[in-house]
Amino acid sequence: EAQVTQNPRYLITVTGKKLTVTCSQNMNHEYMSWYRQDPGLGLRQIYYSMNVEVTDKGDVPEGYKVSRKEKRNFPLILESPSPNQTSLYFCASRDRGYSPLHFGNGTRLTVT
Amino acid sequence: DQQVKQNSPSLSVQEGRISILNCDYTNSMFDYFLWYKKYPAEGPTFLISISSIKDKNEDGRFTVFLNKSAKHLSLHIVPSQPGDSAVYFCAASARTGRRALTFGSGTRLQVQP
Numbered sequence: 001e002a003q004v005t006q007n008p009r010y011l012i013t014v015t016g017k018k019l020t021v022t023c024s025q026n027m028n029h030e031y032m033s034w035y036r037q038d039p040g041l042g043l044r045q046i047y048y049s050m051n052v053e054v055t056d057k058g059d060v061p062e063g064y065k066v067s068r069k070e071k072r073n074f075p076l077i078l079e080s081p082s083p084n085q086t087s088l089y090f091c092a093s094r095d096r097g098y099s100p101l102h103f104g105n106g107t108r109l110t111v112t
Numbered sequence: 113d114q115q116v117k118q119n120s121p122s123l124s125v126q127e128g129r130i131s132i133l134n135c136d137y138t139n140s141m142f143d144y145f146l147w148y149k150k151y152p153a154e155g156p157t158f159l160i161s162i163s164s165i166k167d168k169n170e171d172g173r174f175t176v177f178l179n180k181s182a183k184h185l186s187l188h189i190v191p192s193q194p195g196d197s198a199v200y201f202c203a204a205s206a207r208t209g210r211r212a213l214t215f216g217s218g219t220r221l222q223v224q225p
Contacts (some may be wrong), residue, residue, distance in 0.1 A: 086208075103148075
């Protein structure tokens with residue numbers, strides 16, 4: 001089954017404790033991206049990757065890092081999480097050109 | 113400044129009637145528009161899209177209309193079914209290298225049996 005898999009689904013952590021949210025896709029997509037969803041703001045892009053070893057900032061990159069060492073994986077790293085990063089996070093991937101994004105089921109992160 | 117706006121946070125319709133969800137945008141560089149549906153505890157799923165060279169696209173019960181002069185698009189669901197109850201996001205992308213999707217804030221649709 002074609003899918004984007006994120007882990008964990010739920011995560012509660014404390015300020016400053018580094019964490020990684022994993023994302024993997026099995027559709028051989030070159031493009032992958034991370035979004036966060038906040039009430040009243042819709043989904044906002046954090047980082048994206050056009051291909052292996054090619055990553056770039058989205059609209060809200062502050063406080064996040066990503067890496068793309070393999071085509072299928074695109075982890076999101078929070079080196080020093082803060083409470084304003086409490087949010088619902090989605091990983092997504094798509095094929096080239098005018099193709100819709102396929103989303104994972106989300107990771108709900110709470111930073112206390 | 114939100115470039116994609118969904119001004120109705122919620123909408124309630126009766127089963128069998130038409131649901132009309134609206135979306136406005138401000139960026140004239142947007143050339144591809146999509147609607148996503150989202151159920152609780154799941155990621156958004158793609159519903160239907162339209163290119164700026166068209167003004168209408170239809171897929172079964174779902175039709176998207178694009179009015180470029182008004183920078184407005186709408187999603188029509190006919191007939192509405194209880195299973196359509198979800199949050200609907202409008203999204204747009206511009207003809208730039210990043211082709212990121214810019215999302216609206218969503219409209220929660222409730223279809224009453």
